[in-house]
Structures are given as C-alpha cells and as structure tokens.
Amino acid sequence: MGSIPEEKHGSPTPGAGVGRRDLIKRSAALGLVSVPAMGLLSACASGGGGDSGDNNAKGKTTKDNPFGVQKSGKLDVVIFKGGYGDDYAKAWEADFQKKVGVTSSHTGTQEITGKLQPRFNAGNPPDIVDDSGAQKIKIDVLYKNGQLLDLAEVLDAPSVDDPDKKVRDTLIPGTLDPGLQEGKVVALNYIYTVWGLWYSGKLFKEKGWEEPKTWDDFLALCKDAKSQGIGGLAHQGKYPYYINVAIMDLIAKQGGLDAMKAIDNLDPKAFVGSDAAQAGVEAIYEVVEKGYLMPGTNGLTHTESQTRWNQYKAAFITCGSWLENEQLKQTPPDFDMKFMPMPVLTGSALPYEAIRAGSGEPFIIPAKAGNLPAAKEFMRRMLSREWSTLFAKEANSLTILKDGVDPSVQLRPGTQSTVEVSKAAGDNTFRYLYTEWYSEMDTAIQNASNELMAKRIQPKEWLKRAQAAVDKAAKDPAAKKNHRD
Structure with missing residues (x-):
C-alpha cells in the first residue's frame, strides 16, 4: 500500500493468473538499478478542483481530448505518500500542465481519512485521489454512500498510445477486478504488486x-x-x-x-x-x-x-x-x-x-469532483506508456499497463527479483x-x-x-x- 493494502482490478478471474505472459514480455528488458527518487516535497491542496465548481462543465471534445478538458482549469490531486512516495505524481502533474494546460494543487499525505473525510462529507472532495495506506477511506464505504465515479467512461476511452484501442484493452488482464463494487469499476488499482x-x-x-x-x-x-x-x-x-x-x-x-x-x-x-x-x-x-x-x-x-x-x-x-x-x-x-x-x-x-500478485494502490475519482473532465483525462494519461515509465523511474515498481515501461528503464535489485519470481510463477498467481x-x-x-x-x-x-x-x-x-x- 502503497503500503497497507492493496491493492485491484473484464478479464480472466484474478486468482487464475493475472496476465503473467504480458508481465514476462515487458519485464525481459528490465535491469537491476533504477534512477533514485527525487527529494520529497508536499504542498497544501486548495479546496475544490475546477474554477467554475461545475463538475459537468466541458470544453470541445476531440480525438485527443475525449472528455472536453478546458485549458487553464485546475486539478486537485491527493496522493498517499507511502511506499511509493509522491514524486511520480508531481512528474505527472508537470506534464499535464505542459500538454493539457491544467495546473494542479498537490497534497502528499498519509492521513487520507483525516484530511479527506470532512471534504467528502461536505460535498467538496478532491478531483483525483490515491486512496491507500493505513488511513485510507474504505472503498466499499465510499461506494455505498454514492461518492465514487463509475470509471467505465475512462476505461472505454481511446488509449493515449493507440487511439484504436480502448484504455481497458491495454491493461494486464484481471487487474481491474479488485476495483469492482457490484460489477462496476470504481477504483483503479494502478500498480502491479x-x-x-x-x-x-x-x-x-x-x-x-x-x-x-x-x-x-x-x-x-x-x-x-x-x-x-x-x-x-x-x-x-x-x-x-x-x-x-x-x-x-x-x-x-x-x-x-x-x-x-x-x-x-x-x-x-x-x-x-x-x-x-x-x-x-x-x-x-x-x-x-x-x-x-x-x-x-x-x-x-x-x-x-x-x-x-x-x-x-x-x-x-x-x-x-x-x-x-x-x-x-x-x-x-x-x-x-x-x-x-x-x-x-x-x-x-x-x-x-x-x-x-495483482494490482494495488487504488486511485479514485469522487462523483462530486470539481473538475471531472480533467480528472478523467488525468487518469487516462496515467495509463499511457509515458506516465507508466515515469512511475517506474520514480517509484521502482511496475504498473498495470501491458508493455508499460520503456526498455531503457532499470529497476533496483529487490524490484528486479520480483520480476524474476513473477516469471517463475507463470500462471500460478492468486489474489x-x-x-x-x-x-x-x-x-x-x-x-x-x-x-x-x-x-x-x-x-x-x-x-x-x-x-x-x-x-x-x-x-x-x-x-x-x-x-x-
């Protein structure tokens, strides 16, 4: 969980083997030592997401902008700052501002419930949350309270890397299953764990x-x-x-x-x-x-x-x-x-x-997010090879994206050993x-x-x-x- 559970995510039943062959294929090129993580910083999040506060506000939709994200908007991002740190998210946010024109307010914290429960209760949640760690808000509780967005629209959107494919078709089979609540994917478990x-x-x-x-x-x-x-x-x-x-x-x-x-x-x-x-x-x-x-x-x-x-x-x-x-x-x-x-x-x-083995570190989009179009686009880009590689470089771990790491990226000894053990496991995985x-x-x-x-x-x-x-x-x-x- 990051560090304290983890982690989920159709596809074949997760217990019967979670895309092992896909992992083996992309892991073959990985080495032993990765780029050291940058120093950790954190900033306080502002309270509401988009400028207008209207979570249905949209700009013009295009092939490259399927959710109609408006430039000059703001995105409220909260990341569990645990085992994976939060430098990877800062790298994502910088790229998002550069390419999409949306700035971010960033909060890195281990106090997910303490900081966010009052905001959920007030109807003023962040736009996207890495809901993990010992103090995470329980996904099933949020779902029962109607506070989570069904992520089907994101998963059925065109992939950043191959617009002819849906996002869901670029993921390791089975990795969406642990994010299911009553048949709906309401949490994206991003990290292959x-x-x-x-x-x-x-x-x-x-x-x-x-x-x-x-x-x-x-x-x-x-x-x-x-x-x-x-x-x-x-x-x-x-x-x-x-x-x-x-x-x-x-x-x-x-x-x-x-x-x-x-x-x-x-x-x-x-x-x-x-x-x-x-x-x-x-x-x-x-x-x-x-x-x-x-x-x-x-x-x-x-x-x-x-x-x-x-x-x-x-x-x-x-x-x-x-x-x-x-x-x-x-x-x-x-x-x-x-x-x-x-x-x-x-x-x-x-x-x-x-x-x-399977997917961990659940990312959620609150149903009442202040900038839903930008939150959806941010999640879609999380499932691009560029952002998956950024994560591997900063957090020394693999993501749920098939062939999701550039071959030039090397992993540290412990992480490399997980790749080797995964290869040896083959289809003998459970979750x-x-x-x-x-x-x-x-x-x-x-x-x-x-x-x-x-x-x-x-x-x-x-x-x-x-x-x-x-x-x-x-x-x-x-x-x-x-x-x-």
Missing part, C-alpha cells in the same frame, strides 16, 4: 543460508538465526495487515484457489471447518510459540520494523513490492534486497513458486478480493491476527473470530453481488 517474504542476499550469503522452499526449512532457518542472536521473522506489528500476508498466503497455497475463493465468497466453512485455514494459522503460530519473531516486532510500525530488518536484526519480513522504494534511505548499499514466495506446507495444493469488498471483515481478521501474534489467543480462537467476521459480512446485501466463480 506482488506480496510475500523478503530477505537480504548479503546476510544469507554470509550465513550460508538458502532460500527455504518448505515451511520446515523456513522454521529451521529461523531457529538458526535465533541461535545467532537474529530474529527469524519480523512483521509490522502495529499494522497486522502485514502478518496476514503470510497467514492468508499459506491458506491459499495449502488449499488452492478453492480455499481462497471460499473466503472471498463468504463460505460458512471459510475458516472454521477449513483444513487449509487451520494449517495456515497454526504454521504462523508456531513461529510465535518457538520465539522466532524478531524481538519487539509486535509493537513496531511498518517503517520501524522494516528499518530493523534493514539493520540485519531479522532474517525475513512480510511485505508487498513497495518495500524497496519505501526503504530506500534505510537500506545499506550492499544489502541486496530479495523477494521470495511463501514457503509451502506439507501437502500444499499450489507449488512453492505460486505468489499473491484475495475480500479486503476491498468487505473492509469491516478485513479489519476484524487483522484484529484477530494482532491478538494471535501477541499470544493472547490461540489458532482455534483466531479461526472462530475470522469465521464470525465472514458470517457477519455474509449478511451484507452487497454479498449477493460480489462473487467469484
């Missing part, structure tokens, strides 16, 4: 450790690390979203796509009565019971825990692929950051190479959608995980609490419209 475990190539080489492919080997390595005064696993304790990466990955890999879909589809036996769920949570709890957690990790924020990991105080940490960019300043030059899939339990339905469909359920499961990692509850109780969250969500009327086949 993978989730799993991270480690230091330098530390592993020094210790003679090899990447563990089985959970038994993972535990053995954690045991060896502990004997040398190093934590086995670090997690971002104040944000249990991160440890759920490990728990939910283990469940999906152990039980296969059916186990994942049972959770998304609010099955009455999604957790209680699921052998895969029981095996997954018990595996994580074994790390806790044996004292393999990095000391203090339960009480740390994401950046605090990640920084200690960068200081070689833990062998592994769970995270998504924004980690490298988020930790640029804290990572030693020779750290050699590496990404790996979650190790498998005995009898795993999915292979070790399988990874959670949960309950985090976007049922935010209250997601929060309840995270809270249970927080109690589990602190040894205040046992796995059996965790399963009960997770199932209770599922059963409660099943009573939501939207549950009948959000379904995975």
